[in-house]
Amino acid sequence: MNVKRGLWLFAVALFLGSLSHTPAIASVDLSAGIRHVSDTGSLSECSAKAKAALETYLPGATESSPGSGEWFAMGQNLATGAASSGATVRCYPLAKGYVVTFVCAVQLPANPYGANALCLDIAHKFYGGAITPLAAMPTATPVPTGCATTNLVGNWVSDNDPKLTFNMQLNGDLTDNGGVSGNWIIDGSTVTLTYYGNHTLKLSPDGKHLSGPGYNLTRKC
Amino acid sequence: MTRISRRRVALLAGGLVVAFGWLSTRAPAALDVNVGAAKIVQSQPVSACNNAAKSALNAVLQNAVELGGDTGEWLAFAAPDSANGSTAAAAINCYPLAGAYLATFTCAAQVPPSVDSATALCTKLATAFDAGAR
Numbered sequence: 586m587n588v589k590r591g592l593w594l595f596a597v598a599l600f601l602g603s604l605s606h607t608p609a610i611a612s613v614d615l616s617a618g619i620r621h622v623s624d625t626g627s628l629s630e631c632s633a634k635a636k637a638a639l640e641t642y643l644p645g646a647t648e649s650s651p652g653s654g655e656w657f658a659m660g661q662n663l664a665t666g667a668a669s670s671g672a673t674v675r676c677y678p679l680a681k682g683y684v685v686t687f688v689c690a691v692q693l694p695a696n697p698y699g700a701n702a703l704c705l706d707i708a709h710k711f712y713g714g715a716i717t718p719l720a721a722m723p724t725a726t727p728v729p730t731g732c733a734t735t736n737l738v739g740n741w742v743s744d745n746d747p748k749l750t751f752n753m754q755l756n757g758d759l760t761d762n763g764g765v766s767g768n769w770i771i772d773g774s775t776v777t778l779t780y781y782g783n784h785t786l787k788l789s790p791d792g793k794h795l796s797g798p799g800y801n802l803t804r805k806c
Numbered sequence: 807m808t809r810i811s812r813r814r815v816a817l818l819a820g821g822l823v824v825a826f827g828w829l830s831t832r833a834p835a836a837l838d839v840n841v842g843a844a845k846i847v848q849s850q851p852v853s854a855c856n857n858a859a860k861s862a863l864n865a866v867l868q869n870a871v872e873l874g875g876d877t878g879e880w881l882a883f884a885a886p887d888s889a890n891g892s893t894a895a896a897a898i899n900c901y902p903l904a905g906a907y908l909a910t911f912t913c914a915a916q917v918p919p920s921v922d923s924a925t926a927l928c929t930k931l932a933t934a935f936d937a938g939a940r
Contacts, residue, residue, distance in 0.1 A: 611893075611916060612892050612893060613894060617879050618874060653844075667837070677844070686901075
């Protein structure tokens with residue numbers, strides 16, 4: 586019976602462990618087909634406009650080689666820290682004027698807008714046309730602080746014994762003022778405290794109190 | 807089962823979960839974009855560019871399409887894998903010049919899981935294009 590229970594525990598834990606690293610389905614979205622021919626203007630004029638149009642939406646446009654008229658720029662998803670969008674604007678001189686092409690790529694769902702939306706805005710910025718605001722890029726999630734009421738990170742004091750304090754860390758560890766360690770985990774407002782056994786506590790709606798059998802704690806900010 | 811045996815099973819389970827967790831940790835996928843070659847081919851009509859573009863895209867990726875009919879703007883994606891959508895794509899633009907044509911290559915890849923970087927993809931395409939243009 587106990588062997589079975591142990592094997593079930595093992596199987597369930599293995600399954601949950603494998604799920605925790607399953608990546609979201611992601612793919613590359615590419616937009617091509619926007620081309621503009623100007624009967625007037627030089628390659629350098631096209632280049633100046635290409636750089637300006639790219640940098641309206643993506644930082645740090647660079648020319649693939651000086652004087653080539655081939656410009657590209659990349660954008661980063663600040664939440665993941667990885668590049669999630671890119672665009673190229675390529676100018677080519679004609680006998681009169683120039684031809685310019687626009688190609689854009691984004692990684693979905695990391696990027697909040699598609700390649701077509703990006704390319705249309707860059708092209709319209711270049712030669713004029715309706716600009717549609719692009720969705721804002723996600724920003725990095727701030728590291729929880731001891732005073733955030735949505736998690737337990739920080740210092741807590743026992744209501745029953747003010748000498749008993751706990752420091753709860755970001756990684757789920759906790760340490761009391763005597764150096765005894767344990768763990769915490771929160772699911773919604775339900776908190777499991779592993780400290781001389783497991784204790785199920787409730788986090789108050791204002792995030793400042795933990796209460797349950799054996800322990801009543803107040804957040805110290 | 808003794809207390810020690812139960813502890814061993816729990817330790818084994820925990821250890822394997824941690825090990826498998828590490829094994830399946832992946833680097834964050836990043837988008838890679840390459841400004842590929844720009845070729846001017848003399849004494850050839852733009853239709854030759856279109857033929858070579860379609861052939862190259864189908865050789866390296868799949869289902870090449872010309873956008874909007876007779877535009878010379880070609881696009882193709884890699885076959886979707888089981889866990890993701892297409893993780894690589896490329897565009898070839900053909901533009902007619904006086905007695906010649908201009909072909910430009912642009913590639914994008916999501917690395918990982920794409921095994922080819924955008925640069926490698928564009929290099930393959932340019933090679934396949936040259937073979938098809940002969």
